[in-house]
Amino acid sequence: MSDNNSTDSDGPGIDAADLQRPPAEVRHADELNRLRATDTGARPPGWWLSMDAARRFIVGDEAGGISRKFVGDPSLIDRSLVTLATSRGLMLVGEPGTAKSLLSELIAAAVSGVSTLTVQGGAATTEDQIKYSWNYALLVSEGPSPRSLVPAPMLRGMAEGRVVRFEEITRCPLEVQDSMLSLLSERVLAVPELTGRDGMVFARDGFNVIATANTRDRGVNEMSAALKRRFNFETVFPISDFKTELALVEQEAGALLRRSGVEAPQRRDVLEVLVHAFRDLRGGSGRDGERLSTVMSTAEAVSVAHAVGLRGWFLRREPGAPADIVACLAGTAAKDDAEDLARLRRYLEQQAPRRSGSAWSELHGARYLLPG
């Protein structure tokens, strides 16, 4: 909270060169600016782009040279954008690793031009981190004043008319979740310590909330019915199409590997085996699937593909091989359930040899690399 009242440093203009992961509006600043420059559609009040341009920013537009940034049903994007233009918030739910956070970041960048007004939910999240807190030195010397107030994302989003992202909202205690209720329905945040006009922050046009929640966390903190009513729910599903998922893994892992200084391109057949195995183990495709209790998301597949490439390159100066998949999978699978390791072993022993192709037989041959 130290950079509280600093000037609006978010948004296009950050020097992205040495950032590990710049925010979406910086990563795609060029596309956003182009869209805004050519945007002729009507903009909902307070929006940075028209709805159509925002949609093209996310689902892509080949003719306009806009890349596709989210792989999934286009109707999901339509529904989400229209929701944000109404008075209800948007709740993205789904399994971990289905790119909910990425989607919320992209939407926020498209709608507000800024995706960094973010509250990260957790057991330790307090109201201070959502609404506002105080700079205690100033508070003691001057008393409560707008100068000593440290605004948190909700207050800033309301005052500036921007989209606020609330990640993992179900990880917060119920009472903290409930503090959102009046903000969402009354669209006003009271600061009782301040007097006069400063004491009430009214939401400007363009303010709304995108929350994300994991379905695997269900039951950790159930959401109250009152809060549910203030959101439209959108479920984000794993990618249904093998080819699409493969292309995504190839692209994302390739980019990560380049950043890590790996020069050898990945082997296509190794990636195919990897993505196939992930889909089987997710239990979503085919009757051979042994469903693991660990989340076998596309994001996890990307990180395994990355690790496979790293192993191959830095250990042997060659692209990753199926044996590396086994070694990396062991870490993924055995993360929180020893039974998963047994399932993985059964999969490698019984399912891998049924598939044709040398990569599958290499995978089968490397099954002894599993620990235990």
Add this chain to the structure above:
Amino acid sequence: MPAEFIGVRHHSPACARLVAARIAELRPAYVLVEGPVDMNDRLDELLLGHELPIAVFSYLRAEGGTRMSWSPFCDHSPEWVALTAGRAAGAEVRFIDLPAWHSAFAERDNRYSDGALRYSEVTARLCREFAVDNSDTLWDHMVEVHADLDPVALAERLNTYFDVLRGETTISTADDDRETYMAAWVRAAVAAAGDRPVLVITGGLHRPALIPLAATGGTAWPEVPTPPAGSEGDSYLVPYSNRRLDAFQGYQSGLPSPGYYERLWADGPARAAEGLLESVATRLRDRNQRVSTADLIAARTQAGGLAALRGHPHPARTDVLDALVSALVSDGLEQRLPWTSDGTIAPGAHPVVVQMVAALTGDRVGRLHDATPAPPLLSAVDGELAALALDRAGRVTLDLTGERDLRRSRVLHRLRVLGIPGVRRTSGPTGGADPTSAEVWELTETDLRLPALIEAAAYGATLPDAAAVLIRRRVTDPDTGVAELAAALYDTALCGVDALSSDLGERIADRVATASDLGAVGAALGTVLGLWRHDRLLGSAGSPVLAEVIDAAATRVLWLAEGTHGGTGPADVPRLHALAALRDALRHAEPVVGVRLVDVLGVAQRIATRADVPPDLAGAGLGLSWALGAPGEVHVPTAPNRMGDWLAGLFALAREEVLADESVLATLDGHVADLGDDDFLVALPALRQAFAFFPPAERETIAHGLLARRGLRRSARALLRTTVDPVLAAEAAALESRVEDLLVREGLLPGSSPQTPEGTHD
């Protein structure tokens, strides 16, 4: 004058509108429609004034089996509009496609499906381009939602779409045959029409191929194909329903959501969207789901927003659906929304989504005009039911020993076998050996009966014929399991049909002889044996066909039983029943069983004595041999994990023999008394299962013996009646023994000392 071709999507209201507009403007001499050419002589029948949806149901019954196919029509089918509007405009209307029984339709149940539209690369590319989820949404987006598009622009749009699609779609030879045939009709009609126009309405994918094909070639009217020799084919109209229209899946499916498109056709897209919203809300409220006014306002706003974003003049089908799901579903979903994926809905779908899909489908049910010709089966069934006083709803109780009631029972069973709705047996004999002779039936009236009966006509012209054909089909179907074979045989007896020619007996015998599931073969043997021995009531007693099956099944049981190896495991009751069925076959039907008794005894003794046989089977082997008059030496196993299972086998086969001979039970009594507490608990479940083979009276006899051996004089019956659940008692015993172990370990029982010397407890 060359023909004008309109390429349509089947059941599309926009295409139907285009067809109507073109007919009104062109006043063509001929309207040629993709549809079964063998119905041309019966077009009047189609136009009698039915309530749609209806379908032309066609079948071909041949030696190899019966094939069926449907050509459904609803009010918004372009083909239907072509028929009705063409007729009204004074045009000659003709169907020009091959009959449904033709081999070109061998892989198709639904003439008007549009598989290629859904599953092609082009469609996928177009979907990406327009940023829509799938081909149905794409279709709405391009065609259906633009109700104000003028016919010329619409036709142009359709032609562009289908040309691109056809350009990249591989066409099967079956479709080639159909297109060649349809083109011949077009050429003949153009020649006959002279300078008057000819309008051709076919699926959009056929149009690009038909245009060049129709340009060159002979102009004689093509012949209407007749069913191949030795087979019988025909077509009838059947009432259809929106639900059936929507029920085709995958490649067989056509335009989904007939309920929605029916509104679109009648009232236009704006009112259709309203109607959909209203119908979903009503359905949900009828089912006590909470739908508040605020939700509806939110849904309507959302639908408007989505339509605007997607560039629709009015909310389209998926705009409304997407809006409803945003407004009404406030949970995570377990499965994809059906209209964003392949349209199917799996069990466990969100209740709101289920009702939305139901509202899309609609409830409309078609009705045929009273004067519609029906297949002979229909009048035969009606006549038979009236004669036997079975033509009204209610409960019917039959006494199968009476001749009239037996006839009534057979008629009802034939209807049941044909799967005609509204006929349900609530009780009655369940097998040949079942002494029950009363049957109770529940008869209800249902709209589904007529279509089912018309479709059953595919199997035969009279009720017994149709039932016999269907049972034969079940019996010869390689997918029918051995256990179902036996049920099919029982059905022949119940239906009183002679479905079993001698060659069929042989084929069943062959199937039984190669089956590998001992329990299933045993079940078949039991059923067939019951029919062969007892069923004078149904007239199957002593049937030579059944005798053949008995022989095959008995031999197979013997073979499979000897081939079963394995260690200790719980008793497998079906295989014990199989051996019991073999015992009965040898006792009561020895003349028809080909295996000699000595050989059976040899096998039985081998099973009983070999070491690698599971205990239940070993016991059953001994029991079989004993029951057939050759008691071997009885060695009751002493291992607690074998004892009960072994006894289950023995008791299943030779219960009476065991009772008559005191020694087995005495030995067993001794063994059980010698078991330690733990071992007893291990043996207990299997022992209980074993004694379940004795009926209560015999269990009392056993209890008597038990008391007598101990010199006690008490009521044996009291011993059998426990006041607590035995499972509970066993659990209590297990708990007690665990507690005692603990007490001993900790040295808390008098006279014991702690086993852990470094005791840290204070």
